[in-house]
Amino acid sequence: IKSIGVLTSGGDAPGMNAAIRSVTRAAIFNNMRVFGIYRGYKGLISNEIEEFKTNSVSNIIQQGGTILKTARSAEFMDPEGRKVAFENMQKHGIDALVVIGGDGSLTGASIFGNEYDIPIVGLPGTIDNDLNGTDVTIGYDTALNTIMQSVDKIRDTATSHERLFFIEVMGRNCGFLALNSAIAAGAEAAIIPEISLKKDQLGELIEQGFRKSKNSSIILVTEGEITGGALQLAERVKQEYPQYDVRVSILGHLQRGGSPSAQDRILASRMGIAAIQALLENQRNVMIGIRENEIDYVPFKRAIKKEREISEELREVLLISSI
Ligand code: ATP
Numbered sequence: 199i200k201s202i203g204v205l206t207s208g209g210d211a212p213g214m215n216a217a218i219r220s221v222t223r224a225a226i227f228n229n230m231r232v233f234g235i236y237r238g239y240k241g242l243i244s245n246e247i248e249e250f251k252t253n254s255v256s257n258i259i260q261q262g263g264t265i266l267k268t269a270r271s272a273e274f275m276d277p278e279g280r281k282v283a284f285e286n287m288q289k290h291g292i293d294a295l296v297v298i299g300g301d302g303s304l305t306g307a308s309i310f311g312n313e314y315d316i317p318i319v320g321l322p323g324t325i326d327n328d329l330n331g332t333d334v335t336i337g338y339d340t341a342l343n344t345i346m347q348s349v350d351k352i353r354d355t356a357t358s359h360e361r362l363f364f365i366e367v368m369g370r371n372c373g374f375l376a377l378n379s380a381i382a383a384g385a386e387a388a389i390i391p392e393i394s395l396k397k398d399q400l401g402e403l404i405e406q407g408f409r410k411s412k413n414s415s416i417i418l419v420t421e422g423e424i425t426g427g428a429l430q431l432a433e434r435v436k437q438e439y440p441q442y443d444v445r446v447s448i449l450g451h452l453q454r455g456g457s458p459s460a461q462d463r464i465l466a467s468r469m470g471i472a473a474i475q476a477l478l479e480n481q482r483n484v485m486i487g488i489r490e491n492e493i494d495y496v497p498f499k500r501a502i503k504k505e506r507e508i509s510e511e512l513r514e515v516l517l518i519s520s521i
Contacts, residue, residue, distance in 0.1 A: 204234060205241065207239055207303035218470075233249055237266075238269045260457050262456045297318060299321075304320045316482075319477055320498060329487075331496030337462060343459055348365075364444070365447045367420060369422075373390025377513065379418055393513075472486045483498050
């Protein structure tokens, strides 16, 4: 491999820049040329490609977002679009790709890599932590800290007014952000999709009596249809229990922003170097994962399978620590 392309795709996550930096520098260290591809697969199709040198990635490790920009591309879902993408790679002499993104981006990478016999290595870049085969994804720790700090602030007002707060966080179909930020911020409960599929969590909370001995309550809720989202849950409580002073806060996009945490910067730096190492070892169609602090190569198929389970132990920690 003489020349690689790097892109970020799907939702942005803090730490993507640290990953771009380390991929670029590891490739140059190993005498490869590096091309930055702007706007994910969209830019691969519209040929927004620029050669990167070591200083192209200077002073970005501390920046949130992604200097390569990110986008969603419907054209890439289509074989015609992918053909144009491949032709653009050929024009620049790019032999291999490093794709930084979530499950959708890695699904696209898997299809593209097989279709054109291109070595592609993925990095898990998503705040949702919803990929298999890695303990954590790039951006997750920063988002968790952002949510925790926001909940701390909401708690001040919740306590003063003796209110019941539903705080909605991101995560798509995955409850890691809600559950772990609930533990970190000392919230009373987390309503997460994995459990909503099995039982009525709000119903149980109502039965127990929300506030127990407390004068305010904070409940973290994962966004989306499976849980119903914070607004819908709050509405249900308001109707059934008008005595409660219920409020909703949807944290929204602030969860994606901000300077990456030390953990995310280190994770992204390690994974970026590992991606180039994997390509040198002739690996392809794998995502770089981290398990028990060791780098691992996870086949795309396994990485994107929707089977990641939430830990019972974590649920218990929240349950016991919030009595
Ligand atoms: P996040 O989880 O943070 O939202 P993501 O990578 O899952 O990130 P998606 O919007 O699902 O984000 O996917 C990003 C892009 O990957 C899509 O816009 C599309 O270009 C490509 N992609 C997703 N699924 C496929 C597929 N089945 N075939 C080809 N390309 C795909």
